[in-house]
Amino acid sequence: MDTSTIAAIATPAGAGGISIIKISGVRSISIASTLFRSRVTHPQVRTAEDRFQSHRLYYGHIVDPESGSTLDEVLLAVMKAPHSYTCEDVVEINSHGSPAAVQAILELVLRSGAYLAEPGEFTRRAFLNGRIDLTQAEAVIDLINARSARALEISSAQLNGALSREIQNLRGTCLDLLARLEAEIDFPEDMDEIVNGEAMSRGLRERVVEPIRGLLNLYTATRAIRDRLTIAIVGRPNVGKSSLMNRLLCRERAIVAQFPGTTRDAIEDILMISGVPISVWDTAGLQETGDSGRL
Numbered sequence: 508m509d510t511s512t513i514a515a516i517a518t519p520a521g522a523g524g525i526s527i528i529k530i531s532g533v534r535s536i537s538i539a540s541t542l543f544r545s546r547v548t549h550p551q552v553r554t555a556e557d558r559f560q561s562h563r564l565y566y567g568h569i570v571d572p573e574s575g576s577t578l579d580e581v582l583l584a585v586m587k588a589p590h591s592y593t594c595e596d597v598v599e600i601n602s603h604g605s606p607a608a609v610q611a612i613l614e615l616v617l618r619s620g621a622y623l624a625e626p627g628e629f630t631r632r633a634f635l636n637g638r639i640d641l642t643q644a645e646a647v648i649d650l651i652n653a654r655s656a657r658a659l660e661i662s663s664a665q666l667n668g669a670l671s672r673e674i675q676n677l678r679g680t681c682l683d684l685l686a687r688l689e690a691e692i693d694f695p696e697d698m699d700e701i702v703n704g705e706a707m708s709r710g711l712r713e714r715v716v717e718p719i720r721g722l723l724n725l726y727t728a729t730r731a732i733r734d735r736l737t738i739a740i741v742g743r744p745n746v747g748k749s750s751l752m753n754r755l756l757c758r759e760r761a762i763v764a765q766f767p768g769t770t771r772d773a774i775e776d777i778l779m780i781s782g783v784p785i786s787v788w789d790t791a792g793l794q795e796t797g798d799s800g801r802l
Contacts (some may be wrong), residue, residue, distance in 0.1 A: 512621040562586055
């Protein structure tokens, strides 16, 4: 088990927004106890763990223990192991979102014994601690990068274990067929009936091969939703490429003029068709030129 403590900003800081600094690991609660000052007076407690109840929200301030200065007014959420995303003690500090305040709080947390988490490290710990499997870990990044409602639906289903259950069912079927076959080979006199090769082959095809083929076809069908398609509008100058892009997007995205050469650089935008995100590029016109560096 990893005994180190990690910290990271869960959401980007922005004017008027809320940013969350997440801390995970064995020292999470003790770090929070050192930095957090509640607005509510609690009875005297012996340890940092006794000070906080799991899955509770506490209102107060983050205070620098060395200088005594208050950094921000926050809400503190505590989730004790194993009932958290990483199956470790997790603390979330909800600040006002000021970039300066968020950075100051993060530096204070790091100075108190945590280290800055690598990208995906919270999910890695969740996997290593057995909370999620690899298919669910992959779904996390797909969920974060979802560009459409359909992509969000697919990644959420995978995160909830839909693909894992399919794979486990297939594994169980294979083990069942294998057990029957090995039992017939090793103990033919104890079997009530002889294994029928044709029936076994049909069961393997219907219960294993076809479902796997269906999963592969589903991956191909949903890949475009997840990764999005790319379309480039190309052609000679002044033939209506920019007008076509504007018509597809239903807004004036590209400049349209009667003079050739109006579009000099490629212009990109996202078009949604039946839940599939499509990256559309309007390009400069193709033409003969004496300059070897231009088309």
